[in-house]
Amino acid sequence: MKRTRTDPDSLEAYVAAAQQLRAALMPLAECDPERRARMDGEAFEHARQARTRFLSSASGLARRERKLAAHWENAATLRYRHGRDAFGRAEDLGNRLISHLAGGRRPTLREIHELEDACAHACALDRRQRSELYGTSRFSGSRSTTRSPIVDQAELRWRIRRDLTGLTLENALAGTGTTREAERHLAPWLKQAAAALDTPMSIEGLEDIAAQWRGRRAPYMLANPDWADVIIAPPIPRTRPSWWWKLTRGEEPPPAR
Numbered sequence: 001m002k003r004t005r006t007d008p009d010s011l012e013a014y015v016a017a018a019q020q021l022r023a024a025l026m027p028l029a030e031c032d033p034e035r036r037a038r039m040d041g042e043a044f045e046h047a048r049q050a051r052t053r054f055l056s057s058a059s060g061l062a063r064r065e066r067k068l069a070a071h072w073e074n075a076a077t078l079r080y081r082h083g084r085d086a087f088g089r090a091e092d093l094g095n096r097l098i099s100h101l102a103g104g105r106r107p108t109l110r111e112i113h114e115l116e117d118a119c120a121h122a123c124a125l126d127r128r129q130r131s132e133l134y135g136t137s138r139f140s141g142s143r144s145t146t147r148s149p150i151v152d153q154a155e156l157r158w159r160i161r162r163d164l165t166g167l168t169l170e171n172a173l174a175g176t177g178t179t180r181e182a183e184r185h186l187a188p189w190l191k192q193a194a195a196a197l198d199t200p201m202s203i204e205g206l207e208d209i210a211a212q213w214r215g216r217r218a219p220y221m222l223a224n225p226d227w228a229d230v231i232i233a234p235p236i237p238r239t240r241p242s243w244w245w246k247l248t249r250g251e252e253p254p255p256a257r
Contacts, residue, residue, distance in 0.1 A: 010061060011101045014069070017054040018098045021073070024050040025080035047081065068097055068107055071115050075122065086126040090118035114184070120177025125219055149229055152236045153206055154253045157197035159227060160213060161251065164190040182220035189216055206232045 024047040051073065058069035072094030078084040079091045093115055097107045107115075151159070167187055170179050193209055201209075214228040241254045 008104065010057070011065075011104070014054075014057045014061060014065065015098055015102045017050070017057040018069075018072070018095070021047070021050040021054045022076060022080075022095065025076055029080040029083060051077075062106075064107060064109070064112060065101070067112055068094060068115065071112075071119050072098060075119055078122075078126075084122075084126050086129060087119070087122040090115065090122045093118050117177040117180045117184075121181040121220075124176075124178050149226075149231050150233050150236075151230045152233050152253075153197060153201060154235070154238075156206060156210060156230065156232070157194060158251055158253055159230070160190055160197065161194050163217065163227070164194065178220060182217075186216055186220050203232055203234070 024043075027043060028047065054073065055069065058066050061069075072091065075087040075091040075094055079087040097111055097115065100107070164187055167179060167183050167190075170176075171183050175183075189212075193213060196209065197206075210228070210230050210232055214230075217228055218225070236253075237257045238254045239257055241249075245252075245254055
């Protein structure tokens, strides 16, 4: 009987080969770079052979499974063999999609696109981390925003809402893997935080939200890294917004008196 490109036997061999490759790569990540460089060739040869078997098992499958194999193998190699931690989420996602094949569940096109975005975001994040490590980051130096870092609840709410609006608009026009990942994983939290800030909060509560916002947006908002570097203050007396201010600035808090 002729096998199809998604028959259970082929998928089972594909999943088993992926598990063997992951098991061969993981020991390479459990040692520091100097020890990894001194390791004998046996471990690397074992990983190379496992990679060959995995790619061979994927070559005869449908296009969706081949794309899954290519993205996951690349992320796994960078994460474990080369110590690029930025690829951790992409590798975990790809591994999870492959494990689902053991139960006969093929990845959907939406899941494949999510994996592609996760890999693109990992590449951007890895470049940023390496540029910061070697002192070539374009984000170092002066602040990227001229607004004061001292904010009250109104300013904090507006900044968080602006993050959310900017993400939605950018993805509607021409998003990237990073912005689409941010819309999946950061935007839901931004909505919850903005809703929570509609009611008065204590300074401690505002500082907690600001700290979470700073930590959650750091991997995504690469173009304006200090937008969330804020110092919480009590309500700031502000001038009354004019109709022109409301028309052109929307909900942006007016200047302090």
